Amino acid sequence: MRRDVNYGEVTPLSSILFAVVLGLSLWGFVKFFLWVVFIDCIGVGVVVATLLWFVSNRWLRRVDDQDVEWGYCFDVHLNAFFPLLTMLHVVMPLCFSVMINYPNLLARFFGNTIWFVAIGYYVYITFLGYTALPILKNTHVFLYPFTFLFIFYVATVTAGWNISQTAMNFYHFRAETHNT
Template sequence: MLPTTSLTSRDQGNGSLNSREAARHTAGAKRYKYLRRLLHFRHMDFEFALWQMLYLFTSPQMVYRNFQYRKQTKDQWARDDPAFLVLLSIWLCVSTIVFALVLGLGFVETIKLLLWVVFIDCIGVGLLIATLMWFVANKYLIKHPGRDYDVEWGYAFDVHLNAFYPLLVILHFIQLFFIHYIIMQDSFIGCFIGDTFWLIAIGYYIYVTFLGYNALPFLKNTVILLYPFALLVLLYVVSLAMGWNVTKALCIFYKYRVK
């Protein structure tokens, strides 16, 4: 899950890793260690994962600064502790159930919505975005192509999870307090508030994603990852001009999908 395969200073004595060190640093070995820790809850640092979730809202730069510290101490950028993933999964399930209650869905419909949100909205879309970002970063953003630097797919997915969490809280929690009484009403103010929630949520997703790739010192021109902001604002203005309430449309879509 390392975003870079560069050699550390302790490995540069003879210019290559010895066989034991090489085995420990392979992507397969790291993936096996990460997945194995999913079965040992007492070995996970949930307190630190909660700290990361808090700072993804208040100061996301601090979260990625910690990623840099991990690279210095453990020679690994991506998380080696699945506590964040576990807490995110729990929050995703709980918020989706509450969202289903707000929409007035039954038990079976709630289960269908939960499966849709987990496997399509989070995992499916996440895999697609992570793969796209992994390709773009390695194809166009590497400072010195051909050297032993690359953004691995695992780190790209880790960045997606960081950016997805604030979006989830904004759309699946904060927005719920406004759905019935304001957003779902046939009025401009309902359209304005609903679309503004989407503007903030997706805008924050773009920003946190930018910070994730900007933290990697071997990438260049990462500012281009902020360019989608312009398209986002344009779509926001167009949706208000057309009176298209995105939240209301998505609620109707979800109700249609689970029936």
């Protein structure tokens, strides 16, 4: 029996894993969890879905009498978000203290590769979602970000920037800062 992914189960578990790895307080965990759900998933999803909905309906339609629905675009985002969430919120925290949190080339390579693969999956699954619509043409344009992504990946590894370390510091900062 096939069971669809339930984001309601995955997100709290990955947020608990993050809280343990980052040493977050209970309030830090709650803030982190709410940020992941409402900003990372829904907020970014609304922006991406709206942008791709506009692009699809403006330049990629084969005929003028059919439109891509915004809800479909948001659904494509959710489908593409799951592998990204798995890579960045499960794999990365599990590997962080063992393989990524070091100031050397191998740690930087591994940490940045996780980000490259996660965002690459997002781009590819988004491409597949729009390619499935027969009313669209030239959907290969959704693969164009791979060029920039690869150049950025190589540049960050060679420049000495460990994106995973920066992200973990940012996650900790946004979850544990207290307004007085």
